[in-house]
Amino acid sequence: MSEVCFGVDVGGTTVKLGLVDSEGNLLEKREFASPKDPNAMFDVIVSHMDQVIVHYPGIRCMGAGVGVPGPVIDEAMVRSCSNLGWGRVMVAEELTKRAHMNIKVANDANMAAMGEMWMGAGKGCRNLVMLTVGTGVGGGIIVDGKILAGALGGGGEIGHIPLHYHPDWQCNCGKYGCLEVTASASGIIRAAKQYHPFSEMQDLGAKEVFEAMYAGDQHAREAVENAGKALGEACAILACVLNPEMFLVGGGVSAAGRALLDPIEQSFREKCFPPCANVRFARATLGNNAGIYGGAALFFAH
Numbered sequence: 001m002s003e004v005c006f007g008v009d010v011g012g013t014t015v016k017l018g019l020v021d022s023e024g025n026l027l028e029k030r031e032f033a034s035p036k037d038p039n040a041m042f043d044v045i046v047s048h049m050d051q052v053i054v055h056y057p058g059i060r061c062m063g064a065g066v067g068v069p070g071p072v073i074d075e076a077m078v079r080s081c082s083n084l085g086w087g088r089v090m091v092a093e094e095l096t097k098r099a100h101m102n103i104k105v106a107n108d109a110n111m112a113a114m115g116e117m118w119m120g121a122g123k124g125c126r127n128l129v130m131l132t133v134g135t136g137v138g139g140g141i142i143v144d145g146k147i148l149a150g151a152l153g154g155g156g157e158i159g160h161i162p163l164h165y166h167p168d169w170q171c172n173c174g175k176y177g178c179l180e181v182t183a184s185a186s187g188i189i190r191a192a193k194q195y196h197p198f199s200e201m202q203d204l205g206a207k208e209v210f211e212a213m214y215a216g217d218q219h220a221r222e223a224v225e226n227a228g229k230a231l232g233e234a235c236a237i238l239a240c241v242l243n244p245e246m247f248l249v250g251g252g253v254s255a256a257g258r259a260l261l262d263p264i265e266q267s268f269r270e271k272c273f274p275p276c277a278n279v280r281f282a283r284a285t286l287g288n289n290a291g292i293y294g295g296a297a298l299f300f301a302h
């Protein structure tokens with residue numbers, strides 16, 4: 001009998017839900033708007049799972065791996081999800097009550113890293129770090145095949161490593177000088193705007209900064225390179241603590257390609273403790289499905 005499980009990626013605006021078999025095949029995928037109320041959220045997730053599973057008679061469902069955008073404790077409870085307006089929610093208990101299956105909960109960025117390890121760019125690795133560079137800088141750390149969540153679920157929050165490239169820029173977390181203020185899309189835009197004539201443009205996005213860079217704009221290039229340098233320095237710090245096999249870079253900003261990856265690697269090589277420097281860098285490959293695969297990986301990756 002073939003074994004399957006659900007991967008559920010709960011985001012601030014949408015939920016992505018997929019049925020994945022133990023070989024890593026994504027059999028069916030659904031996407032729907034995120035209800036803000038936790039009870040409504042759990043009801044709609046279970047209703048979709050019920051609708052999907054009837055298409056696959058004769059399979060054995062092992063459970064569901066659920067990613068939520070907040071710090072998760074004991075694969076069960078989230079302490080808060082600011083972009084859903086949630087406080088402490090017993091996610092595993094509530095879903096088990098409704099779905100009568102084994103539920104494992106993880107932070108969404110950590111779960112994406114598990115997905116990349118199992119079926120993406122990190123296949124074959126047991127120790128890796130994934131940096132998700134988008135609106136913010138998220139991260140996931142996998143040690144010996146398992147998520148490093150830490151005592152209170154705050155493990156892997158790489159974006160808040162204090163680096164002080166811009167010591168007077170305040171981060172969303174309230175602190176100053178976090179990696180995220182330099183290396184996120186908003187940080188890159190802010191840096192590019194400081195010098196550039198298009199600083200009057202209100203709707204300048206990361207895409208426009210990349211376009212300006214490819215068209216030869218030096219300030220746009222510096223903004224992207226500076227983000228890469230900061231990320232590389234963060235990787236050097238992480239490498240001498242974790243000694244990973246691989247760093248993966250995902251998220252919208254990773255679309256900058258070599259223009260971002262080269263300065264990351266260069267800055268890493270300059271700063272890394274030599275015995276920990278034998279690390280591969282690559283772009284993540286699963287895109288928006290990383291969370292779904294990661295949910296399944298909580299059951300199937302060994």
Ligand SMILES: [Zn+2]
Pocket residue numbers: 159160171172173174175178180
């Ligand atoms: Zn911060």
